[in-house]
Amino acid sequence: MAGDAGSTGLAKVMMPVPDPHPDVFDVEWPLRVADVDRTGRLKFDAATRHIQDVGADQLREMGFQETHPLWIVRRTMIDMIRPIEFQDMLRLRRWCSGTSNRWCEMRVRIDGRKGGLVESEAFWININRETQGPARISDDFLEGLRRTTDVDRLRWKPYLTAGGRDDADEVREFPVRVSDIDIFDHMNNSVYWAVVEDYLYRHPDQLRFPLRVTIEHDAAVALGDKLEILTHVHPPGSTDKFGPELADRTVTTLTYVVGEETKAVAALFAL
Structure with missing residues (x-):
């Protein structure tokens, strides 16, 4: 794993699962054919759908589906440590690793x-x-979330900055389909990860495990937007700006833009 227990940002070490623990949500379901690529590997976009789905299931299990129905994701970090393959059974465990009054960080481990x-x-x-803005999490909900973490002043700090069009190694259009749009009338979070899969298909040399991919969202993509992906490959020795722990490896960024507006930024690197 990159970094150490004190690392933050892209090289952070994720909180280990507090197992056994009564407040870790623990479920199983099978890996389906739509979840895997041509080689049978669980795809990043499919893993993201599982992460969304287990979150909805836990929300319902905790009894807060009616009072806290709407959430948006600001950042997702996924470590594909060892590939999960077709016809396997997934065990998903979800718990809170940090809270504030209006947001939280949630860990999901998929075995x-x-x-x-x-x-x-x-x-x-x-x-x-009504306002479509951040809302306070109820005290009883927070009480449950805090049973698995002592981080109660979680703050937002971006890990990534957008790459520019002028020095991009590659610029590709990524068509937005009507099936990509969700209940918020925006491109669903999992589709951003389909962009990652598209990149890895065209650059199989970067599909080495363990692999960490992080996506930060700045603004929503809507149906009709001309979405373009700007690729920047940062070789070893030029990557200390992502954190000193990453100075020895290649970091690739994908910047999602509509015109001149940045919608999201992704970073990929081997752990």
Whole structure:
């Protein structure tokens, strides 16, 4: 794993699962054919859908689906440690690793019975239905979240900055389809990860495990937007700006833009 226990930013070490613990949500379901690529590997976009789905299930299990129904993700970090492969059974464990009054960080660990492993952490913001802005999490909900963490002053700090069009190694258009749009009338979070899969398909040399991918969202992509992906490959020796722990490895960034507006930024590197 990159960094050490004190690392922050892109090289942070994710909180280990507090297992056994009564407040870790623990479920199993099978890996389906739509979840895997041509080689049978669980895809990043499919893993993201599982992360969203287990979050909805835990929210319902905790009894807060009616009072806290709307959340948006600001950042997701996924470590594909060992590939999970077709026809495996997934064990998903979800717990809180940090809280504030209006947002929280939630960890999801996905284990395959055959030894595959995916770790993730996402920064979720509670949204007010009327104002569409951040909303306070109720005290009883926070009480439950805090049972698995002592971080109660979580703050947002971006890990990534957008790459420019002028010095991009590659510029590609990524068509937005009507099936990519969700209930918020925006491109669903998992589709941003389909962009990562598209990049890895065209650059198979970077599909080495363990692999960490992080996506930060700045603004929503809507149907009809001309979405372009700007690729920047930062070789070893030029990557200390991502953190001193990453100075010895290649870091690739994908900047999602519509015109001159940055919608999201992704970073990929080997752990």
